[in-house]
Amino acid sequence: MSEHFDRSVRQERVLLDLLGDKWSILVLGAICDHHGARRFNALARDVPGISQRSLATCLRRLERNGLIHRRVIDGPKLGTEYSFTDLGYTLDPPVTALLAWTKLHTDAVRAAQVTYDAREEAPRDAEA
Amino acid sequence: MSEHFDRSVRQERVLLDLLGDKWSILVLGAICDHHGARRFNALARDVPGISQRSLATCLRRLERNGLIHRRVIDGPKLGTEYSFTDLGYTLDPPVTALLAWTKLHTDAVRAAQVTYDAREEAPRDAEA
DNA sequence: TTGAATAGTAACTAAATGTTACTTACAGTG
DNA sequence: CACTGTAAGTAACATTTAGTTACTATTCAA
Numbered sequence: 001m002s003e004h005f006d007r008s009v010r011q012e013r014v015l016l017d018l019l020g021d022k023w024s025i026l027v028l029g030a031i032c033d034h035h036g037a038r039r040f041n042a043l044a045r046d047v048p049g050i051s052q053r054s055l056a057t058c059l060r061r062l063e064r065n066g067l068i069h070r071r072v073i074d075g076p077k078l079g080t081e082y083s084f085t086d087l088g089y090t091l092d093p094p095v096t097a098l099l100a101w102t103k104l105h106t107d108a109v110r111a112a113q114v115t116y117d118a119r120e121e122a123p124r125d126a127e128a
Numbered sequence: 129m130s131e132h133f134d135r136s137v138r139q140e141r142v143l144l145d146l147l148g149d150k151w152s153i154l155v156l157g158a159i160c161d162h163h164g165a166r167r168f169n170a171l172a173r174d175v176p177g178i179s180q181r182s183l184a185t186c187l188r189r190l191e192r193n194g195l196i197h198r199r200v201i202d203g204p205k206l207g208t209e210y211s212f213t214d215l216g217y218t219l220d221p222p223v224t225a226l227l228a229w230t231k232l233h234t235d236a237v238r239a240a241q242v243t244y245d246a247r248e249e250a251p252r253d254a255e256a
Numbered sequence: 257t258t259g260a261a262t263a264g265t266a267a268c269t270a271a272a273t274g275t276t277a278c279t280t281a282c283a284g285t286g
Numbered sequence: 287c288a289c290t291g292t293a294a295g296t297a298a299c300a301t302t303t304a305g306t307t308a309c310t311a312t313t314c315a316a
Binding site: 257258259260261262263264265266267268269270271272273274275276277278279280281282283284285286 | 287288289290291292294295296297298299300301302305308311313314315316
């Protein structure tokens, strides 16, 4: 960690700024599950709990950051299709690392939370 | 991506929940730069722009999630020391992947943003 | 004993997110 | 052709989260 987790990380948290919001990876995951291309309302159904507003906002952010591409379908069936860009596909390594960490350490995190919340000394207020 | 970026990612975005806020990695980076242990006000100086409130909130979250440990120094000089836990050290692989992605693709992201913002068709409102 | 440093908390404001309802356009059914 | 359904959103509003500024309590050093 000492080498990687250095000053440049602190100045460049770009990827976290792209994926750190509540829905981005979930939406990307849904697109991924459908061969890298999916339409608006299909995504709204794929991602449980997301509102149309949040989905629209999220898709626009992803589009603006070059991770997905928006295409209006002008065939007989109208619609809008969102698909990965080449840049979007490069997310594989970091997302894989995120997933690997999660698989290994989720239990430890939950255990730490339980311990913290259960202790008598000043729970100050972190369990929000 | 097809294998990794699947349903389980969508249900388990644990790591992102831990580091996705504005300050967490910056604070962890500052601790890391000082041999894995650092005190409150030192961190406040290390991380430019952070307020005491934000730092306190951030440290409590990290502590609750088991990534850092809080220890009150009971020597002649009073103080509180925050240090990595074993779990905290396991962040190396995912953080390294994040950094690697950033180093490779920051320019592409910025370029995408410029293109998006500059285009004539409906900038709707994503550049917030 | 005054002043500076430590480690915060309290009260408040601003920004981000989310919710519900509405809109416009087209396509198919009776 | 009116009616219903689906698609892709937007508008106005409410809530949640994050951030700011000021303040406190304790300890040390001059």
